[in-house]
Each structure stands twice: as structure tokens, then as C-alpha cells.
Amino acid sequence: MAARLLKALSVAASLLLAGAPPLAAAEYPDRPLRLIVPFAPGGGTDLVGRIVATSLGKQLGQTVVVENRGGAGTVIGSDAVAKSAPDGYTILLNGGSMAFLSALFKTVPFDVAKDFRRISTVSEQAYVLTVSNTLPVDTVQELVALAKSKPGELTYVSAGIGSATHLESELLWHELGIKLLHIPYKGTAPAVSDLIAGNVKVMYTTLAAASELIKTNKVKGLAVSTAGRSPLFPGMPTIAETVKPGFAQGSTLSLFVPAATPRPVADKLFDATVKALGDRELLEQYKAQALLPVASKSLEEADAQQRAAIARWAELIKSTGIKAE
Template identity: 45%
Template sequence: MQRPFQRGRLAAALCLAFTTTAAAAAWPERPITLVVPYTPGGPTDIVARVVAQGLGDELGQTVLVDNRSGAGGNIGADLVARAAPDGYTLLMATTAHAINMSLFPDLSYDVRKTFAPVSLLTQGPLVVVARPDLPVASPAELIALAKEKPGELTFASSGNGQSTHLSAELFNAKAGTRMTHVPYRGSAPALTDVMGGQADLMFDTMLSAMPYVASGKLKALAVTSAQRSPAAPDVPTLAESGLEGYEALAWNGLLLPAKTPEPVVERLNDAVRAVLDRPEVRKQFAAQGFAATWMSPADFGAFVGDEVEKWADVVKSSGATVN
């Protein structure tokens, strides 16, 4: 026979479960905020705005993009980590959030535990771009110049710990060069300074860099994937240019605060799948070197865990630090 306090606890638990289920079934009842932890105009922001528009159509609610840049993506991630787990605050996660697990010593979150995975969105190679007057026309010439002038060549990045930072550090480690890192608060200002000559080169996503290559404001030296990109078939890979085994891919995905009700996660995942299945969305991303890639929440969670391990090895072998 149950005691009164046991019956009370059981009733409270059932009431909470009913309330949570009812709230999840009604979700979304108001606008949703998608936190992008980088400045407007960069590759992650571009992907976020395409996805936000599509999700708004699928869910029948406005999805607002909120740019919260700084600390290599950590400011935006911390904001979402502390948000209510009700499905109304999303994080646009990137490769950097896996990298940051080993690069930053005192993070306020664990990307594998503090968030509920939703789905991968895009993945693709970076492209090595240089200012037009840099006296190199190939990866081999870049390596030669960097060795001739150790520490003098500068590479911009979208921030400490970003894939745009670590991919260049991996290049340094494999090529035996020493280029100097110059972090920015996003890809857009970093590219602007490379075009203006304040920095020599950058490893950036094709989505943001290739339009400037097409206009002649930047020159493309290589891509960081194992195979050439269909978006730039004439640009060689670093691996085929002498850096055997080199590969670095950038990705974007969606995370929610941990303990978000499973029905909310599943409905959002379904909406993401519908958006990424749209031919115009896939075509838009493919033209810029990104593959639209849906995953189940479980698969995306496993993917993030694998990325944390992979980039921890890169951080250790390259000796990369935040500065």
C-alpha cells in the first residue's frame, strides 16, 4: 500500500509528465531564436539564415537569427546552454564547438552533454585563399615562401578555435612551416583584411570565400578535402599537392539545451530534414561547396563525439593555443 507522501510524489511526477508532453505537442507556439555565435555575413550566418527561413515555413513560426559572436563561438554556446530547455532557443553549432573542447581549458559547457543534438546541416571543405599580390600560385610555392620567411606570413581566421584556425595549424604541422595566426570576430572581417592586404591568406569555407575568388579579389590555392570539390574542380587539394593525408572539413549543425523534450527534438529534426530536402536549398549550398546533410539526433550526437576526439588529436599534434 502506498503511503500518502508516495502517492503525492507519484501524482506530481505524472502531472509534470503530462504538462511536458502537452507543451511539446503544442510546440512551437511563439517565435524561435536561432543563436549564431558569429558575426553577420560569414559562412555560418549565411547557412543559418537559409535554414531559419526554411524552418519558419515548416513550423509555422518565425525563426529569428540572433548573432552573438566572441570567444571562438563560446559566448553564443554558453547563452544557449543556460536557456530554458523548451525548444525556443537553438544553437548553430560548428566544427569550432568540437575543437573548443580541447583548445579552451575552462569551458562552461560540454558540447556532448550540455546540449541535445538535433541534426547536422552542412559539411564541406575549406579553401585556401590569398591576397592577389601574394607571390605564390600553388601550395608548394606557399610552403616554400613560408619556410623562407618563418613567422612573417600571416593567416587570418574567423576566431580562436575555429576550423579556419585549426586547419591552418594542421597545415603548419604537416608542412613544417610557421605562419602567424591573426584571429578575427568572424569570417567576413577576416576576409576583408586579406583582400585589403592586412593579412596574407586564410583557410575559409567555400561558401564565403569563392565569390571573392570569382571576382578576382582573392586567389584560391587549394581545398582541404581529400578529393577536389565539385564547386571548384580546377582547385587542387592540399593532399595531392604534397601534404599526404591532409583533410579538414567544416560543418554546421543544430543543438538545443539538454533536457529539451524528445517530441520537440524529433519535430525539429523532421523540419530540418524537410528543409534540407528542398532542391533549391541543396543547390544553393552545393554551389558554394557545402553538402546539405541531414542526420538523426542519435547519429548527430555520435558525430559530434567523434569530432571532439578527432580535433583533440589535431590540437595536441599541432601545439595550437588560443591567443
């Protein structure tokens, strides 16, 4: 009788525990988190990362520490997250490269589709086409004419092979019918120094990364990538206005965690992210950089967005013939 009673109590206890959220998830987070930015400090993604980290930390009640892991077109930083413990304490901030790495490179140390869970989009912004002050062009039309007269000679910089600025640049050159020489860096900040010095001539990057450079006349801004003009630079035309009607590109950044992260932890991160994007301080900082706070509506939508982006870029890379180098 006693043995049967103990067995019944044991089964009941097991059922109760199975229906309860894991203890780790219930207590999450109980220590600081890491936000991995796969670029060198000082660039546009780093800036967004620090803004988001502050607001996300407020919502979670813990410090979110930004850790820069630049190099290899975001592969180094992304791989660090893919191989981290799936406990919600290591988060990745990345953009378009998460959609095209697998299609661009033959060997990547992780499978973007299988090894990551996308939590939510956190920002959207325009790209801007900039050139060194040493380059004798002031419009997109003049840049295109110069590039066509010297195919493969004009240099352009990116935040690294396989980075979003690399692929979006190559897509733009394809659309404009020009060929430029790619000079990759380990992030936007080191690339900017050479652009200002005139050692390289062209940079197609995010508005957040380039706005201060344009405002202080350290580089020339020729056009923005979005369908409409930027409120930061209302006098600057769009690429669609100048040489390519209908052209529109935008840069989005999202948060990712390892795919095996427990759903309750992912839910907490998603809820905190949505609330963080409504934080007044974040909104003011975003506005100053012409950033839009764009959140996914659910984890399911975030996943669907990621799968659609991977499929879109695989087709674009195949049709345009864009190469890693």
C-alpha cells in the same frame, strides 16, 4: 466510499497525464524561434544559417530569426544558447569548435558534452586555401616555400581564437610543416576586408565564405581541402594533389539545443531539420555554394557523432601541441 472513488480517479488521472506528452511539446512551436550564429554577419556560417533558417521555418510553421553573436571563438554565442531556456526556441548553429573548445581552453563557461544536445548535421563543405593578391605566390608549393623562408612572419586570419577556421588552419600548417602568425577576428567577414586590402596574407576558410571572393578575383584560391576537386572550381587543385598526398578535410555545421530540452521537442526539431534539408530552394542555394545537405540519421547518431568528434579533437590537439594562442 466517495473518498476512495475520488482518490482512485486522482491516481488514474495522474497516470494518464504522466503518459501524455507535455503540453508545451504538443503545441511546439507556437512562436518564432531564434537561431544563434556565433559569428559576425556575412561569413560562411552566417550564410548557411540564413538558408537553413528559412527552410526550417517552413517546416515548423514559424519564423526562425537569425541572431549573430560573434566573438571569443564561438564561445559567446554558444554560451547564450547553453544558458537559454531548454524549450526548443533557441537553437545554435556551430561547427568544429563544439568538438574542440573544451580541449583547447582551460576555462569555458559551459561543458559541450553535458550542456548541449546535438540535433543534426546540416551541411558539409570543403575548405579552401586563399591568399591576398599582394602575396607573390600562385600555388601551394610556392606558399610553403615562402612560409619556410620566413617562419612566423606570414600572417593568416581566422574567425576567432578557438574557431573552426583557427584549429583547421593550425592543423594544416602542422601537416605542411610551416609556421604562420595568427590574427584572429570576430568572424570571417571582417577578416576578409583586411585580406583583400593586403593587411593580412593568408586565409584558410570554407568554400561558401570564399567562393565569391575567388570568382571576382579579390583573392587568389590556391587549393581545396577535400579529396576531390570542387565542382565550383574544377581547375583548382586539391592540397592532396599539390603537397600532401592523402590529405582531406571538410567543414560540417550542426544544430544544437540545451541538453535539458524535452525529447518530444528535440524530436520535432530533428524531423523538421531532415525535411528542411530536402527543400528544393535550400538544395539550389546549397548547390550554388558547393554545400552538401548532410543530415544525421537520428538523435542518437547525432549524439554519437558529437562524442566521437570531441574525442578525436582532444587527441589531435594533444598530439600536435596546438595552442589557443
